[in-house]
Amino acid sequence: MSTNTIILITLLVFISGNIVAFLYSWLVLYTDTFKNLRIQKAKYKPGIFFKRLPLILLNITLILTVTAVSLYFFSDIFETDFPQQWWLIPAQILIIAFVDDIWFYTAHWLLHANKFLLRHIHSVHHRAVHPHPLEYMYEHPLEWMAGSLGVALGLVVISLIMPLSIYAFWIYGALRNLHEMNLHSGIKSVINPYIPFLKNAEDHDLHHSRSKGNYASMFNIWDRVFGTVIKH
Numbered sequence: 001m002s003t004n005t006i007i008l009i010t011l012l013v014f015i016s017g018n019i020v021a022f023l024y025s026w027l028v029l030y031t032d033t034f035k036n037l038r039i040q041k042a043k044y045k046p047g048i049f050f051k052r053l054p055l056i057l058l059n060i061t062l063i064l065t066v067t068a069v070s071l072y073f074f075s076d077i078f079e080t081d082f083p084q085q086w087w088l089i090p091a092q093i094l095i096i097a098f099v100d101d102i103w104f105y106t107a108h109w110l111l112h113a114n115k116f117l118l119r120h121i122h123s124v125h126h127r128a129v130h131p132h133p134l135e136y137m138y139e140h141p142l143e144w145m146a147g148s149l150g151v152a153l154g155l156v157v158i159s160l161i162m163p164l165s166i167y168a169f170w171i172y173g174a175l176r177n178l179h180e181m182n183l184h185s186g187i188k189s190v191i192n193p194y195i196p197f198l199k200n201a202e203d204h205d206l207h208h209s210r211s212k213g214n215y216a217s218m219f220n221i222w223d224r225v226f227g228t229v230i231k232h
């Protein structure tokens, strides 16, 4: 598979996820489709969708550009043949998720513990007190790029111990996008409670309404280990 094909498919995976997020936000904000499933009943500010757009579009542009440039130089890191043992793909997805979530927990905890970082960087994301799906991309560009480093770290860890499958990267990229928009949807979780150790929208929604605790994104392990769980 050529480098250009890898870049093109990766960008398509990311862009499709963003389109889903736009549609989901539109349904949440402008229709009654999910009205009865909302976690917080507070009304959204008028025009919030368009108010959030400039920074969200900047962050989308940033991530697409950095991803394309990184793949141009480092696409050799990936094995593009489908692995003979299919289970290597879910195993690698789990490893990336694990590393990504340790990174996210640490960075997110630090963004709250350090008052300078909280005031000048993370406060942007916390303008969303009752978030809607698109707001997982509404954050300071520095925080947005730092958050993406967790995925890169997961890829590097795997490539050091075994051939890294491009399919694991693509599937994780799509799942991470869906998970993040679900966490910020403000809509009660339907599937998440049935998946062991997985964080749900209620956990992260509470983080936004109280601006503390529940720092992990993917798994509920780290908040339990470090005593940062908050509940209703």
Ligand SMILES: [Zn+2]
Pocket (backbone or CB within 6 Å): 125, 136, 184, 204, 208
């Ligand atoms: Zn958030």
Ligand SMILES: [Zn+2]
Pocket (backbone or CB within 6 Å): 108, 112, 122, 126, 207, 211
């Ligand atoms: Zn936070």
